[in-house]
Amino acid sequence: MIDVAITAEPIDTRALRANLPEHPDSGGYVCFEGHIRDINHGKKVRRLDYETYDELALKELTRICETAAERFKLGFVRAVHRKGSLEIGEPAVMIQVLSRHRREAFEGCRFVIDQLKARVPIWKKEYYDDGSTEWTQCHDHVSPDHDHEGHQHP
Amino acid sequence: MQARIAVRYFAVLKDCSGKQSEELTVAAGARASDLYGMLAEKYAFPLGLKDIRVAVNDEFAKFDQPLNDGDKVAFIPPVSGG
Numbered sequence: 001m002i003d004v005a006i007t008a009e010p011i012d013t014r015a016l017r018a019n020l021p022e023h024p025d026s027g028g029y030v031c032f033e034g035h036i037r038d039i040n041h042g043k044k045v046r047r048l049d050y051e052t053y054d055e056l057a058l059k060e061l062t063r064i065c066e067t068a069a070e071r072f073k074l075g076f077v078r079a080v081h082r083k084g085s086l087e088i089g090e091p092a093v094m095i096q097v098l099s100r101h102r103r104e105a106f107e108g109c110r111f112v113i114d115q116l117k118a119r120v121p122i123w124k125k126e127y128y129d130d131g132s133t134e135w136t137q138c139h140d141h142v143s144p145d146h147d148h149e150g151h152q153h154p
Numbered sequence: 155m156q157a158r159i160a161v162r163y164f165a166v167l168k169d170c171s172g173k174q175s176e177e178l179t180v181a182a183g184a185r186a187s188d189l190y191g192m193l194a195e196k197y198a199f200p201l202g203l204k205d206i207r208v209a210v211n212d213e214f215a216k217f218d219q220p221l222n223d224g225d226k227v228a229f230i231p232p233v234s235g236g
Contacts, residue, residue: 034236050235051165053228055212057235081235093236113236121209121228122235123165135166137232 002069003078004061006052006122011082011091026075026098028105032113034093036086040136044129050092052083053121064115072108074099079112081122155182157223159189165231171197180221186210187217190229206231 001021013033020029038045065077076098086092095112099105116122124136162175171193180189186208193199207230208215214230221227 051168052235053162053164053209053230056209056214056228056230059212060214117233117236119233120235121164121230121233123231124234125165135169135231136234 001076002062002065003076004058004065005080006054006057006061006083007080008082008084011080011094013091013094016078016080016094016096020096020098021076023075023098026100028099028102030097030102030105030109032093032095032109033091034113036088036090036092038088040126043126043132045088046127046129047085047087048127049085049125050081050083051123051125052081054083057081057121060120061116064112064120067115068097068108068111072097072099072104072111074104074108077108077112079116081116081120083122156180157182157184157221157225159221160224160226161189161193162226162228164228166201167197167199167229167231170199182223183220185218185220186215186227189221189227190217193229201231 036048061079065079068074069077074097078096080094082092095109097105097108099108125133126136127133156179159178159180161178163171163173168174187203190203203217208217209228209230210219211226
């Protein structure tokens, strides 16, 4: 079971945690939340905007979750990403997975967030305290010459 | 023969072009790479073909794909979600 969303509303992490499918055969539950951090590359971040290419982002996110479900034998995968303007501390992304055992749950959750950062068409613009702004870039971005999955953060 | 193409811009490409989208006409048989070259020159995009990906009709595509009348094209700068 796959559940993906891109939302302009704040991600209600508590409600999402409470809203898991029945999972009598899953003993492992892993959740990753990415929150807005106030420092990036040594600069003080005031807030940021996420821009999304919704149509393609949802397709790609669904494919990533399907791959994860198959590869790591996950009974459930949910990936929710926020768009629009966010303040420091707000959740930007939430990944939840259920599997029979913990190992697959950890690895599956890691796979989904790593792949999301590398290939889903979502862009982050940071607004710094000094008044400057920047579209940041994930260093694992998939370039056309390197168009396959498998990049992992160290 | 010409093809009408709907182009969408995201992130740094949107900032450089000053618009979210526009409709353009290209020669029939033009490729996505030809279109990007034209736009990169027009708007002084800071990214080359090796930095970006292209989507045609909301699906990733190859740069040498010939464009057809009515196609929706989006150029994808380096992503930074999460």
